[in-house]
Amino acid sequence: MAAPVTETHMERSIRHRAPPLLTDLYQFTMAYAYWRAGRHQEPAVFELFFRDNPFGGGFSLFAGLHDCLLFLRSFCLTQADVDFLQSVLPPDTDPAFFQFLRGLDCSGVAVRSVPEGTAVFARVPLMEVAGPLAVVQLLETSLLCLVNYASLVCSNAARFRLAAGPRRKLLEMGLRRAQGPDGGLTASRYTHIGGFDLTSNVQAGFLFGIPVSGTMAHSYVTSFSSLEEVSPQTLAPVNGDLDPVDFISLSKGWLRRVCELLGAEPNKLHEGELAAFLTYAIAYPHNFLPVIDSYSVSCSGLLNFCAVALALCELGYSPRGVRLDSGDLCRQSVDVRRGFKLCGNHFNISTFHSMIIVGTNNISEESMTALNKMENEIDVVGVGTHLVTCTRQPSLGCVYKLVEVRGTPRMKFTEDPKKSTVPGRKAVYRLVDPEGHPFLDLMCLEVEPAPEAGRPLSCYPLGRDDTSLTVTPAQVSCLRQEVFTKGQVTHPLCSAAECRAKVQSSLQTLHPRHIRLQEPESYTVALSEKLHNLVTELRTGSCNNSNFLSAN
Known part of the structure; x- marks a missing residue:
């Protein structure tokens, strides 16, 4: 029998397949602009999520976390990386910026995540990435690359x-x-x-x-x-x-x-x-x-x-x-x-x-x-x-969006409501009915108390305008766990076999109406009252701010 592959082999594999330069150039142009403005160390929070369940189905599976954590742990730019960036960025880029890049790592980054192998649903944040603004911005493309296809092909399987x-x-x-x-x-x-x-x-x-x-x-x-x-x-x-x-x-x-x-x-x-x-x-x-x-x-x-x-x-x-x-x-x-x-x-x-x-x-x-x-x-x-090749749908369409800077919630507004974001740092809970089936994922502000089993709560399902819904969960579980902080993986990395078992366990808890292959019933994702009120407040404030030129 062959010797088992160690985590060192896996980390080398990730470093080879997903080095820091495997990203979009605009990540570095933004990092430079943050740095020039003196904002590169501002604390910021991004969330990674997808907008629609794949293959016309009722669920997806979250996969790729293992690779993301190994990528974060080994993230640093070599001198060769920096030399190449210096050759492709505009010639008037401040040379001191490249010294800044040479010292970058993820020691200031913290990640909270849904457990890998969990059945997940559209608009629910899969990962929260917090840290210095320039660093967490640079991580966007690589993390999306590691999660998008892994989750898609896992769901297809x-x-x-x-x-x-x-x-x-x-x-x-x-x-x-x-x-x-x-x-x-x-x-x-x-x-x-x-x-x-x-x-x-x-x-x-x-x-x-x-x-x-x-x-x-x-x-x-x-x-x-x-x-x-x-x-x-x-x-x-x-x-x-x-x-x-x-x-x-x-x-x-x-x-x-x-x-x-x-x-x-x-x-x-x-x-x-x-x-x-x-x-x-x-x-x-x-x-x-x-x-x-x-x-x-x-x-x-x-x-x-x-x-x-x-x-x-x-x-x-x-x-x-x-x-x-x-x-x-x-x-x-x-x-x-x-x-x-x-x-x-x-x-x-x-x-x-x-x-x-x-x-x-x-x-x-x-x-x-x-x-x-x-x-x-x-x-x-x-x-x-x-x-x-996932011929029925070639991409999951995961996105990575800013939700907080310097402790202040940030929200993307757009004419397409599906492309707007939900602001602020959040806690995410899965509500379970008396038969043991999840029936609703609830996004709350991080500072809110957790929902309690047996106690009614009011929430606002996404996609239903401002219509509220009152539910009483039989069980409540937190979907988020801390997985990375101070440059270290803080949650045990799961093997392929362990993730496989997690997938089957997670799918077995879902109600058949949510996992049937044809015409599944939509799973409910909702905002707490406080989070819904924050969204409303920011929308109203945005409309008022859009008129500041004419007002002046």
Whole structure:
């Protein structure tokens, strides 16, 4: 077994994938303007959130916090970084600013966050980042980059998991279709957290401890044309006490019996396919799971597989199953299972009753849902393109907005109400009904007392104008936890396996109406009375201030 990957490896990986210069230039131009104005050390607070639940669904999952914390812990600009910035910023930039940049780190930054792997909803702040104004401004693009895709692909994986149901295993196999190497690696990590069981990505297995799976492609099968290419031609029995046997002859004997049993025509068998199966079985007798649709599943692939698998069983091995990658996967899987059962019963070999069938063929969420409504025998579904590229929605649209400077609430006003922000430092609470289902997330001013279980409270749901709502929670939980302060991670970093467990636990608490894939019911996010009053006050003040020129 390989040695476990340490946190040092992970931090190096983050430093390599998300260095301080992986940001937008305007972050540095703003930092310089703050510095010139003497405002760079002013205490400021930003919040990271998204405005709409992805994929037309009722929820999202918060992911990427682990990477954000490692990024913050190692944040500093090297001399090479500063030299490059000096070459791209205007030539009249004060040289002293670059000395300021050279000494920057996150020792003055504090982060409060929703726990990674939590089911979250639109407009609820996922992270609060507080610290010196210039520093927390510089962090914006990098934090958004680390959270946006991770949360999106994790949410997509959870939807696939819901569509597949609990019985089937899910294999992520999207590396070749991902948006670059980092996109592929990020997808493998966060689709596992979102509910996938396996990955084909070897580097993800190394870094994150995700179970890795994979056997052969069609190219391996089609590279063979005759039995003369099989080498070596012998295989020793499992017990090792007997001499190796002629595996080709053994398999050909079984092939005749299989053709008779299944009523197949031997002249339609593809010799190259049989040679490929034989060679692979000799190389991996304990892990024999070939793709069987390179030519014809019913006329060649299934028959050749069963013959080689029966030969393996005779020698004491346990073949694992087959992969289907084209055509009508449901119908073919039923035919394959029927063939397995006939062989298992007729030849009295129990292994044939436990072999798995893997289905991989451009699977989407819709086809996964349809698969569950049709008769099929697929045990494992492999998903690539539609999973890692999030074809239904390419971006979550997380934003990072200023909510406080020098202790004073700040609010963005816009003609589009959805793009306005909620001012001030906040506490965020999740209210739970008597059945244990969350029904409302409440944003309050940080100085307000927490809501109490069993006590009615008045709030203002977002998106419902100024209509108030009175609710009585059976339970109340705080969604925020301190995760980073004074340059140090203050909350234990979760492994991929721990985050995965958190996702499933969080989703299981949600009411089915909020997690159904089609036409989910909207989850309520609301403001406390005091926070609603602050928003109203700032809006009114903004309208008055907009007329100051004409008033003067």
